[in-house]
Amino acid sequence: MTKEECKQVVLDIISEIAPDEDLGNVKPDVRLRDQLDLDSMDFLDIVMELRKKFGINVPEADYMQLASLDSCAEYLTPKFNEAGISL
């Protein structure tokens, strides 16, 4: 999986959790919280969906790694690849 594909996975999850958010112009280097109406309950859901859909675990200490799309890609892409998940 490439980092771009990983970002798309995260965006797909967000669109499921928050169908009322416009995800057309999400800037990858800006914190998701600062451009979308997402709170801690929504971030818990991103983590839960990663686990449910892909078996990827994000320990609570690493939640801050999910702050922006770029940081998500940095953190998650190796996890996807280690798990042998491709799109």
Next chain:
Amino acid sequence: MNDEHESAASGGHCSCECAPVERRCDTLVIGCGMSGLGAAIRLAMYGRKVLIVEKHNAPGGLNGFYYKGGRKLDVGLHAMTNFVRAGVKGPLNKLFRQLRIKPEEFALCPQLGSRISFPDAQLRFGNGIALLESEVERLFPSRIDDFRSLVRIVEEHDALDTSRPQAGPARARVHAILKDPLLAEMILCPLFFYGSASEDDIDFDQFCILFRALYLEGFARPFEGVRRIVRVLLDKYRALGGERLMKCGVRRLISAAGRVVGAELDDGSIVRADNVISSAGADETLSMLGNSVGVDEKGRALPRLSFVEHMACFDAQPRDLGWDDTIVFFNSSSRMNYRRPSEAVDTQSGVICFPNNYDFGGPRMNEGMLRVTALASYDKWTAASPDEYERMKESCAERMLGKALSILPNGAGALKRTALTFRDTFTPRTIEKFTGHIGGGVYGSPRKLRDGRTPLENLFICGTDQGFLGIVGAILGGISMANSHVLSRHQV
């Protein structure tokens, strides 16, 4: 799903007779009301094996429904509070997100408009603060800035912050902010009736939650009433593979070494569970462990506030009789009494609701309905013999209807132009029987456990005794308990 044959519709899940002697689940949820369903859906969404047990044969809990006289009647629901349009930030849309429900599934229709009626003043309010603000400006022009500061204080107060203790009583604080006793009492009146579990006061957190729910947001209702909400939640839960047992309460909780390990049900069967989330009430749940109920500093049982509600159907649309309010909160003097009355019912204050008066678009209900609710004495209703009880119901119904008509425009005259087609009354005894809440307490114990924790590390309370109010608050309360105590905790 066919909600009319609720207990039969779920086949084997609902019959205790064919239940195996021992079951196992990840989380046992006690109570199939709004908060129990909220918690259960969240857990089932993330693959947890969940079992809901409910001692009544119908779901909904304090917001249930029943059939009588060929009519579908709601128990708790006058209005669903917290109504905002799709996409507007707030608890309602948070709930939709968390449960993956589309707003249109609830089919909420906004109120026409409501009113606070005191002898010397009438304040109208609608959805959103604008109408109330203009009414305050018209009637209390010198206090409008104080009212606006109160709105700001409410907006800035994080009532859901469970990391600090309860905020303390609100009544004196609201009086100090508004500086006009009549205005303060009028603003407090609907908030007392829609959620205060404390006599003659309300906790400030609760005040802020309710102020937002009623005045900053507003009222709505599905045309079908509460059945619609319950059906959407049950369908969601069922689609996720969630199981439930109806007409099967918990006889006792089984604990060992500071943990709950399971429950013995009314049919004698055992359920083993890693966690238990109970919506039965805090004291009610602890009594399942053999503990005595909570007491105040003088050792008296904490008081519960209960209500009598009378419903009268009539052969006309309320608006054709000149009644266009959705809800009227009334008080007969300049200061509110909000406490257990010494008589069966206290008609000095109360709530009148017309379920017809929502903007349903096309459909109209077949007949008009007036509901009137007032504070009641649990002791008087439970001490009565069966004959006395029936007589009390009749006389209270007459007094309550009479009082409502005296508050409504051209009340007595209007009712002469139509015929009453059906009447029914429920009392603290009815509420206790069907919900299991001590003392028929509609808003539970005055002592709230906002974080849901109990002395047992894996037993949690959701619902009324968490202090998140109304249908939306209850569902979100259940969701938050599932999230913080089960889902995030067992993440890794």
